[in-house]
Amino acid sequence: MIQINDLSHSFFVGKKGKEREIPVLTGISLDIEKGEIASIVGRSGSGKSTLLNLISGFMKPVAGQILINGQDVTQFNEKKWAEFRLENFGFIFQNFQLIPSLSTFENIALPLTLRGVSASQRKIRVNEMLGRVGLLEQANHYPNELSGGQQQRVSIARALILNPQIILADEPTGSLDSETEKEILGLIQELNREKGITFFIITHDDEVAEISHKRFNLHDGVLVNGGVPVEA
């Protein structure tokens, strides 16, 4: 589903003509199958966000190949990327990234609204999703009226509403206490089992890595294990 071959990336800093190359990722190769939860674990500065930005097309790699469902996405232009992202990816972030002026219902409905889905269809699909993530009673609440765990449930529901095949998650429990973290990780596992969604999670947190089928350790831009399966 996601296959990365010998991927490398550098940033170039300094004045034009005198740029200095800062290698950030070197020779990354990995393979993630459909329906797997994969985690990339590394300290701050190890290159996790850069890898996520390359996979989601917000940056172009200096070298190497990223295949998603067999398509070489490194060849995509911006227009193609915008379509591909909407079609295939859902995103979850550490700080939830909800729109403060929209209710729970409206935040989850937003991708459907942008897609031109009718109001009656939106109602059916969002209500079903609210039930699934346990937020029916909070449908009309605004983000500042919700706990951190509830806000992350809203953002997971929003990520799922267009039925993506892959969820890309950036420290999904980084802002949560350990009890709420367990709850959200449990929800991720359930959704993975029920819907066969592939999760690609970047984290520095071993608890998150523990729910993954494959764990990749990133150290100074290099993978130090090749996706050793995590013991159940």
Ligand SMILES: Nc1ncnc2c1ncn2[C@@H]1O[C@H](COP(=O)(O)OP(=O)(O)OP(=O)(O)O)[C@@H](O)[C@H]1O
């Ligand atoms: N735009 C940029 N220009 C120059 N260097 C950059 C740029 N973005 C990131 N870097 C450097 O690349 C390295 C990897 O950064 P990256 O953000 O991918 O790490 P990370 O593992 O996600 O860290 P964190 O967990 O703190 O978010 C760091 O040394 C960082 O300083």
